[in-house]
Amino acid sequence: MEEAAATETVTETGTPEKSSYRYWVRQATGEAAPLPVPRKLDPAAANGVGGGNPNAPPSLGSVWNQAGTWEEKNLNSWANGRIKDLLGSLGSLDFSTGKASIDEVTKCSGDAFLVTVRNKKRVGYNYELSLRFKGEWLIKEEKKKVTGHIDIPEFSLGELDDLEAEVRFTDTLEWDDKSRISKDVKSFLSPIREKLGTFEQELKDR
16 A cells, blocks of 8 residues: 555645656646547549549559559560461462461560559560461472471561561472572561561550
8 A cells, every 4th residue: 555655646735746657647648649530541542643642643553663663564475375366367378389378376485574664664575486387389380288487586676677587398399499489488577577566566555
């Protein structure tokens, strides 16, 4: 009891001394900041757009990167499928001594990506391709089936005008026939370039 009484000393006026524990608690409670009042959150701030400023442009980064400082997204899955879809619809070409069509995209190797830097979007890619072709040509006054591949070495964004192609044959041909048919097959380079141009634009628009 003496210990409990010692925690608060009362003066002659009936008020506790400032040195007492109970006086300090009452004073601290009375001077404490008021409890926070619930406030409705701005929808824009809740979504992390523009820091709550409705006039601010939307961030191009992910939710965790609203400042748009640096972010790289891998677009390989979309790019591989899109390139194959576009080149698979090339159709056939007719030549003076034969005709041919693209049978399959047998190789589509590379990377495509989207980079956000300081809230600005940049895209890029690099790929190498191989397309299997089949056709018929007049060889020594006979129509013969010919198959092979169109190989396109690595190319990148903005390099479609310089696109090159190499032709490999599955069948054994004499040099002059191989040279003539190879020239015909390389005619596919123009529609291939056009299809890849569509891919490049779609990538930029993402």
